[in-house]
Amino acid sequence: MEDQTIRVQLSETNKQKPKSDQLIFGKTFTDHMFVMDYSDPLGWHNASIVPYQPLTIEPSAMVFHYGQSVFEGLKAFRTKDGEIQLFRPTKNLERLNHSNDRLVIPPIDEEFVLKAIKQLITVEKDWVPDAEGTSLYIRPFIISTEPYIGVAPACHYKLIVILSPVGAYYKEGINPVKIAVENHYVRTVKGGTGEAKTGGNYAASLKAQELVGKEGFAQVLWLDGVEKKYIEEVGSMNVFFKIDGEVVTPMLNGSILAGVTRDSVIRLLKHWNIPVSERRISMEEIRQAHQDGKLEEAFGSGTAAVISPIGQLTWEGEDLIVNEGKTGEISQKIFDTITGIQYGKMEDPFNWIVNVETKSTVKN
Known part of the structure; x- marks a missing residue:
């Protein structure tokens, strides 16, 4: 312009x-x-x-x-x-x-x-x-x-x-939530508008959210719209899992929103030398990791909450309890660090902060 x-x-x-x-x-x-x-x-x-x-x-x-x-x-x-x-x-x-x-x-x-x-x-x-x-x-x-x-x-x-x-x-501090894995409705598909932040994506999510809300769940875990096998997002947040010491998150595939907090989490984990990968993750893999005692943490990431720990995943009638329903060490550390940077309480090694000069006078 x-x-x-x-x-x-x-x-x-x-x-x-x-x-x-x-x-x-x-x-x-x-x-x-x-x-x-x-x-x-x-x-x-x-x-x-x-x-x-x-x-x-x-x-x-x-x-x-x-x-x-x-x-x-x-x-x-x-x-x-x-x-x-x-x-x-x-x-x-x-x-x-x-x-x-x-x-x-x-x-x-x-x-x-x-x-x-x-x-x-x-x-x-x-x-x-x-x-x-x-x-x-x-x-x-x-x-x-x-x-x-x-x-x-x-x-x-x-x-x-x-x-x-x-x-x-x-x-009262971050508390883990109960999540239902959605097997019927889909949020979006590759080639659709999932990687864009547009109102239709959220309208499409309301029905599933309404149904699981009546059963006491905080949100739904979305699976891919083709095979309904691979994990995509949790509610309107990106999702992470800590499995046997490694943090994994679904890779961006054209149907997943590229979250700013998601990117911040990945960069923090790499900064701390914690193994982190972006790849396809199936619900079957999560269930197997849970059975093997290797599913250590799960959490969503987004602007509103920053980090939302997941204490339970319910899939096909089975309740997968994560970290005894408690907030995990990594989840808490990420939350404390990002909010610490946001409020100026911690060092910002990534130059993420942009200051707003408020001393100027604004006139009609």
Whole structure:
């Protein structure tokens, strides 16, 4: 985009900010949002920070009918010194463009959008909570807005970034969860949209999640959509297993999302000289490792929870208890290290942290 100006319209009335110990994930939103439009032949234009408000969009907007939408999720953290920092935001914006390509949405200027996110956080700096484990969740998303009924890529889009202060995912420490292995429904298949972060993937997962939730399970473990044999993801997270001293995770195959936390976990394990591999993993292998006493840990990884230990896997009527249902040593160490880096409590040897300069004044 040629015009790198971000216009700012500040809200005349601000919301009452919730207390840090009363934050519920995804329920509260800040006073402002970033918006930018796309149209042929202008490209991306009209970049603005405006008061958080409803969208005016026609019922015939193509996003409602053909699902052209992508999104990302990342966080801003307040350090003990009051500074605000982001965790690997460039990886999220790279992945947003990867999703754009799959959904035939025009690419964004990643550097410019990062600048816009920083400026939006600067405007909303008082919304970044400082209580232990809290953060400001950042949700960039793009939707097709062209009013047209016809199956084709749209010519008009809107990029929006909204912010939400969120509480600690684990208020009483990380606790292992029960997971049901899904044998009927599939999340996606190779050649589909699984490697993109698009709303349809999550809509497709709801039925299975609803059914296992009624049976007391926290989530489902997804198997591949062809043979229903190989492990892919757990809920909306990537998944790892520690088997006989080695940590293994499903390799990226076109149907698995390339998680930013997943990549961070792999890099940390290599940094610690812990054996780690990306390969195909069957449920039969996991069951055999459990029977042989070699299944030592299992956990999911993602932005919201960072690490979610798995204490039980239920497959074909059999309960596989992992590490006596307790959080494993590696799971805890990864969680402590990533969150330590995010909050500025630990050294960042990978240059993952991007600081947000909040001392500048923003004017209308």
